[in-house]
Amino acid sequence: MAELLYEKIAGEIEERIRSGELQVNAKLPSERAMAEQYGVSRTVIREALKVLNEKGLVEIMTCRGGYVTQPDQRDLMSKFENAVDSSNVNPFDILDARIAIETAVGKRVIERAAASDILKLKLIYSQMESALEDSREFSQYDAQFHLQLAACSGNEVLVLITTTLNNLTDRSDYLGSTGGSEIRLHAQKEHKEMICAVEERNIEKFEQAMESHIECIRRRIMEHRNEL
Incomplete structure (x- = not known):
């Protein structure tokens, strides 16, 4: 499919933003000036700016x-989560993605984790121990544990993806539930x-533990569906 004119212009402006040619907080030329620059109507420019606004790259302020x-990280995550929700993604696909991402996280953590990183994980673990009888509190610490693992990887993209996948997991009562005490x-x-x-520094052991952890969630989904 041929690229629409406003998409082409939006792409060119986006490239200028990402390359640093257009700095954050820089004011864009007026619609009229941009229309003359690109040789198009103001309507085309307006549509191009709308695309950039939806990507969080441009803010249009009245007058x-x-x-x-x-782009705000929380806004980006929210848009991705909403897109997944609206497409009715199979929850098992979310779990498969979690295994792929969180085992990749584990590999990076094992390669670079400092003693202070391990201490943070142990602290959250001890907090979960004290919350074993409180499903809601345990669930919060559980999510915190996985996000701390991602943070220990030192990779912001992995942190964002892990956060998003955990949020998607928690959106479903039966998928996000921590179940009974056992x-x-x-x-x-x-x-x-x-x-x-x-x-x-044992990657294989980490992968086995993570896969077992996610598989437990998978079984709970199946049990829930069989009860319906």
């Missing part, structure tokens, strides 16, 4: 014109194995 902005105890065993794997 003040357009300004270059920096399930929480089993989850704790897997969390402990992950920490041990990081300490031992």
Whole structure:
């Protein structure tokens, strides 16, 4: 399919923003000036700016014109989560993605984790231990544990993706539920194995613990569906 004119112009402006030619907070030329520059109508420019605004690269302010902005991470995650929700993605696909991403996270953590990183994981683990009888509190610490793992990787993209996938998991009552105390105890065993794997620099052990952890969620989904 041929690229629409406004998409082509939006792409050119986006490239100028990402290359640093147009700096954050820089004011864009007026619609009239941009229309003359690109040899198109103001309507085409307006549509191009709308595309950039949806990407979080441009903010249009009434009576003040357009300004270059920096995409907000929370806004980007929210848009991705909404897109996944609206496309009715199979929850098993979310779990498969979590295994792929979080095992990649584990590999990076094992390669670079410092003693302080392991200490942070152990602290969250101890907080989960104290919350074993409180499903809601345990669930919060569980999510925090996985996000801390991602943070230990030192890779911001992995942090964003892990956060988004965890949010998608938590959006479903049966997918995000931590279940009964026996399930929480089993989850704790897997969390402990992950920490041990990081300490031992054992990637295979980490992958086995993570896959077992996600597989437990998968079984709970199947059990929930069988009850319906």
